[in-house]
Amino acid sequence: MTPSSTTDSQTADRSPIDLRDPGELLAATPHLLGFDPVDSLVLVGHRGTTGARIGNIVRADLPQPGDEAALARQLLGPLAHDSVAVTAVVVGGRRGDATGPPARTVVTAVREVFGQAGLPVSHALWVPKIRAGAPWRCYEQSCCAGHLPDPASTVMAAVSAHAGLVTHSSRAAMERQLQPVASDVLERRAAMLRRRLSAASRDDVASLRRGRAAVRTVLARAWKGTLLLSDTEVVELAVALAQPRIRDACLATALPADSAGAVTAERLWLLLTKHTPTPERAQPATLLAYSAYVRGEGALAGMALDAAQAADPNHLLSKLLRQALGHGLPPEKLVGLATSCDEEPIWTAPEDRTPPSPCSPHDSARPSTGPPAGDG
Template sequence: MTTHRADFELNRPGALIAALPAVLGFVPENSLILVSLDGGEMGSVLRVDLSEEVTDRLVHLAAIAAAAEPEAAIAVIVDAEGAHCPGCNEEHRLLCAALADALAQHDIQLWAAHVVDRVALGGRWHCVDRCGAGGPIDDPSASPLAAAAVLDGRRLYARRADLQAVIALDAARGAGLADALRRQAAKREAAQRDDPVGCARRDVRRALAVAKRVAAGETPSGTQLAALGCALRDAQVRDTLYALAVGERAGDAESLWALLARSLPEPWRVEALVLLAFSAYVRGDGPLAGVSLDAALRCDPQHRMAGMLDQALQSGLRPERIRELAVTGYRLAKRLGVRLPPQRSFGRRAG
């Protein structure tokens, strides 16, 4: 998850910590957060749970941070109980020392490490080595990055669980669609044998129509969801639909992908998750892209597009570079004889 703000004051820990919810998309709790620094700006922001296994994950965390070749990094430990526990401070210090060693293997300096009780107005931070520095947290809702997130149309969640709920599978609904998916798969296989191009064309047009109805508040039938779930497993259909992320009706499509991700059982839901991740990444919503890719890779660890997007996201590749992938979708749509919504222009806000 990455942001780029030349005017952001990295030398003010209270402001840096207050900006974390806007970057992560939720208010972090019980977390170790690594903020990379690139040219004096905030680069990639990585988070792991503060658990007994956190030390084992430091080498991997450092390797991910190193992908963008940052100059330095800042660590933030969010620990409501441990922040004011004298006995816990040594644990925090040892954790940051181990993190510094892991980063040093990639020539990255751990510039500072802070401990905070809560990322909220009224929270307080102090340096991990008890150097005497510390102070209050700025109001996260007044952070420049929070304002940028709102302008970009991103929703900020109170907890990570609230963000994950956007894609949480409705197991009962998924089980109820299993028979419909099998029927639709057989039906589509027969249609594809007879007229593969015509079949793909119909599927893309169906996706556009259903997305429009979902945006209007309608709920698709189980048959419609199953038909789309089967269609997304066709590479020609799926690659065409990636273009919708940069079109004028991108929000409609994203709502449909989220609905499919919550409704379809495995393995059908993986393609909806990746389409949702791509759409979120394109508009600069790293948090939603991240949880969607996590879920997709749990469904299929070998999924090529999910793996590529995950690597790009974690290495801090800017959204505008990812948008270039959507051009292929417009070329495919032209071959199929389908007119997609026109491409929209993108501003340059935090992303």
């Protein structure tokens, strides 16, 4: 089982949102993760000298009996990097003890494993589900209890929506965003790609200029609204991103994190991850992972890295990002990947309007002839 990991929450860091109240923290959990957790263990790291900042967040399915300590050891790595304390949250679980919340053995294992590593669990909370009015309570103090506010009406929800971030109904719903389009579409494009790549000289000046122009043109169009791509354009962008100098220049589109320009670029990388055949799919999937990582959405970053490595197991940049995510490296440590590129900016977003959110339902790709095809 691979846990979901969320890096340092950029939304929480940039806005003065008070999550000290347990109910508010629980209601914010779906927005921090990017999806609504079910039957999950969520560990929230706290950063800073006083632990007042939200740091890394990891989530995993509740373990089978006997696997609690192993899971705790697995989750320690991403949190040990810069957390000074941890809040443990159990969502769901079977009510085996009417006198207290379930999954107490999981919390006990986390306390023991993390305590041995010098990382205290400052608070442990249980809630049956993240819903308005759901009862919550602490594991240690029976008087520590309450009912959740509406997660969709909190300040955290408003800030997330304003930043263009999407909170999915489940982890599976988030993962479905990355599902490839129909196999016959991918096979057609793969054949086109083979012909195009066999005739291309990847490193000459003309190829670089053509590739940069293709990326810039589509990003400018994405900024304006609905993004439609023909087979030919998908292939042209795949050829462009296969050139390391262009791919590396595209990393800079993720900065500043959560900016309107970054949201636009992430929409394109997500679309291309769905519509590009393997092994070239690894390039947009890695750009999607980097964009999600630097804005603090580690769960989506991990899914995108899974897609990249499935498409090309030898893809170096996706391997490096996977190691960084596994060790809980803060997003600010990865900014240098984009700023160290010697290329001039491949695209700069205008500042006069806000684009659609990253997962606009209007995103689609279409064949060279005929009507637009759906994403499913």
